[in-house]
Amino acid sequence: MEPLLPIRHENQDFFVCDIFDALPCFKDDMASMEHPVFSLSTKPDMRVLHYEHNGNTITIKPSYDGLPTIHDKDVLLYCASYLRAAIARGHTPSRTLRFTALDLLVSTNRLTNGRSYERFKAALERLSGTRIQTNIKTGGLIIEEGFGLIDAWRAVKEDKDGRVIAAEIKLSDWFYNAILSNELLTISRDYFRLRKPIERRIYELARKHCGDDPSFKIGLAKLHKKTGSSSTLREFRRLFGRLLQTDHLPDYAVSMDADMVTFTNRNRKLSTDERQIGFPFLKPETFTKARAAAPGWDVYHLEQEWREWIAKKEPTKRPDAAFVAFCRKRFQTQGRP
DSSP states (O other): OBOOOOOSSGGGGGGOOTTSSSSSOOEEHHHHSSSSBBBOOOOOOOOOOEETTTTTEEEEOBBBBBBBBTHHHHHHHHHHHHHHHHHHHHHHOOOOOEEEEEHHHHHHHOOSHHHHHHHHHHHHHHHHHEEEOOOOOOOBBBOOSSSEEEEEEEEEEETOOEEEEEEEEOHHHHHHHHHHOOOEEEEGGGGGBOOHHHHHHHHHHHHHHHHSSEEEEEEEEHHHHHTTOOOHHHHHHHHHHEEEEEOSSSEEEEETTEEEEEEEESSOOOOHHHHHHHHHOOOHHHHHHHHSSSSTSSSSHHHHHHHHHHTSSSSOHHHHHHHHHHHHHHHHHHOOO
């Protein structure tokens, strides 16, 4: 099975509503990219989630139908993109949106069969029924009372088969404030081709933390926590191992060395200074060699020192060997830290 879903709708522009002409890009809110608001389970998830990090807290209480899933989040991604497109055209958007279900399904690379329409309605139920309590600001405001991701929804019209032809959604103040304040990041359209919930969540974290930088490093245990996965760390390591084999995340290459995960930006254009010094990317196995060369040292801290040092030198043709040599010399001259 291919790691990515096929592109199901080649000519999306034909379907997208007038306010877009065509969806130029999709937007994701940074608050839910940073914090695990959505369930990664494919079955009803009735857990109460509580997450704390750097003074931020968030509690998500499920509805009768369970927690909203990361696939349910497609609705919010569509709404955020819809409203930002309206703002770009000079409109002042309302918290209440009205759009066709077909536009959403096509734009998020979903099938347009009866089951997809049923899933759309179920997503609206979970998004509106879930209650959130948090001190995370959006638009500079803290909404202290419990609230849902969407305040209300209704099917405007259904065809003879019971499918939603149009939907009307009223967004929560929390999510609406994030959109108005543009606390959003553009995500790849290929996000909607990722098959597995954990892959979507890992992509969000890579997009949030790596962004346009050349790379981002994070420990596997911390990544496991930030995904909000209910699996054990051992099982998460196994699942992550599959992603390492295929390395199919949009925008970011993935590697791991000694439980340190590195996301490398596939699309980053080097600055003039970086091109002049031949800004090098190091192989994952190089860090294993660096640890052996400088036992006891933080090789990632040494990497930053080495990069600052080589910026003042002639470009090296063998950056991996040069970095290991740098680490070895540091150990020989200073011993263990």
